Amino acid sequence: MAKCSLCDRDAVYCPRYEGRCYCREHFVKWFEGKVRKTIRKFSFFGKEEHIVVATSGGKDSLAALYFLHKLSRRVPGWKISALLIDEGIKGYRDEAIKDFLRVVERLGVDYKIVSFKEEIGYSLDELVQMGYERGLPYKPCTYCGVFRRYLLNKHARELGGTVLVTAHNLDDVVQTFLLDLYRGDVKKIPRLGPVTGVSSHPKFVRRVKLFYEVPEKEVTIYALLNDVYPSTFVECPYARFSPRWQIRSFINRMEELYPGSKYSLLKSLLALVDALKEKYRERPRTCKICGEPSSGEICRACQLKMELGILDVKL
Numbered sequence: 001m002a003k004c005s006l007c008d009r010d011a012v013y014c015p016r017y018e019g020r021c022y023c024r025e026h027f028v029k030w031f032e033g034k035v036r037k038t039i040r041k042f043s044f045f046g047k048e049e050h051i052v053v054a055t056s057g058g059k060d061s062l063a064a065l066y067f068l069h070k071l072s073r074r075v076p077g078w079k080i081s082a083l084l085i086d087e088g089i090k091g092y093r094d095e096a097i098k099d100f101l102r103v104v105e106r107l108g109v110d111y112k113i114v115s116f117k118e119e120i121g122y123s124l125d126e127l128v129q130m131g132y133e134r135g136l137p138y139k140p141c142t143y144c145g146v147f148r149r150y151l152l153n154k155h156a157r158e159l160g161g162t163v164l165v166t167a168h169n170l171d172d173v174v175q176t177f178l179l180d181l182y183r184g185d186v187k188k189i190p191r192l193g194p195v196t197g198v199s200s201h202p203k204f205v206r207r208v209k210l211f212y213e214v215p216e217k218e219v220t221i222y223a224l225l226n227d228v229y230p231s232t233f234v235e236c237p238y239a240r241f242s243p244r245w246q247i248r249s250f251i252n253r254m255e256e257l258y259p260g261s262k263y264s265l266l267k268s269l270l271a272l273v274d275a276l277k278e279k280y281r282e283r284p285r286t287c288k289i290c291g292e293p294s295s296g297e298i299c300r301a302c303q304l305k306m307e308l309g310i311l312d313v314k315l
């Protein structure tokens with residue numbers, strides 16, 4: 001068994017791109033130091049913040065909540081809240097909510113649960129079925145993504161949040177980057193920056209991707225070592241409909257063969273975000289129907305509702 005590079009205990013993890021090994025204790029220190037460095041580098045937070053953590057009940061967002069709660073004890077001007085969006089995916093989200101409640105109660109963090117059913121009128125399962133019956137061309141992840149983004153922003157703002165944290169990790173970011181490239185969606189690349197939505201609309205809450213520079217595997221180990229790993233890990237039943245899974249295994253194979261290649265992709269991405277952000281700067285308008293920030297006259301959430309026949313408005 002490999003030994004820690006910093007002491008003589010057994011190692012729990014050896015990042016190949018670093019050529020070192022860490023025991024439990026040194027892993028946690030190293031991991032937290034790395035995230036704090038990301039926070040400083042991209043100026044994620046100020047001294048006074050109400051940080052709303054978008055939490056799904058999965059390992060990444062529970063790890064984000066745990067980490068920020070721990071860090072907040074050293075920053076008197078910070079308040080931490082957790083926000084969970086319940087899409088209503090049978091057998092998936094209900095399990096995750098139990099894990100979410102276990103962690104927020106243990107940490108003593110304020111939280112809010114918002115459901116698709118109450119806010120949109122239908123659960124994701126129902127929306128997917130309705131879209132299918134109407135012959136709409138969208139995949140489940142479209143409904144989920146559009147309504148979730150919409151509700152996260154709206155409720156983070158209503159909670160009084162000054163910044164919304166998502167637990168996107170290095171793997172998520174570089175996967176989306178390659179997906180955008182494969183789809184020719186170059187204009188979406190600036191959204192993959194570490195901070196988005198800065199003062200672009202008065203109703204838009206600034207967003208930061210907490211684990212921007214941390215591979216998924218390391219977030220998993222951190223969650224396990226701090227007992228916030230979900231007790232029941234269930235894969236989203238809709239995941240197999242997404243091309244992300246092909247990209248994910250491709251990127252992981254490349255990382256196996258060439259350690260550090262995920263960081264190289266991130267470096268390319270950051271350079272592109274910088275080069276493209278002015279060209280594709282988004283100037284959000286206000287949705288004519290719901291009053292939320294929108295890229296066009298009508299926001300994506302209201303558009304989807306109209307296509308699904310659940311929003312009847314005369315324009």
Ligand SMILES: [Zn+2]
Binds near residue numbers: 004005008009023026
């Ligand atoms: Zn050690």
Ligand SMILES: [Zn+2]
Binds near residue numbers: 287290294298299301
């Ligand atoms: Zn709208």
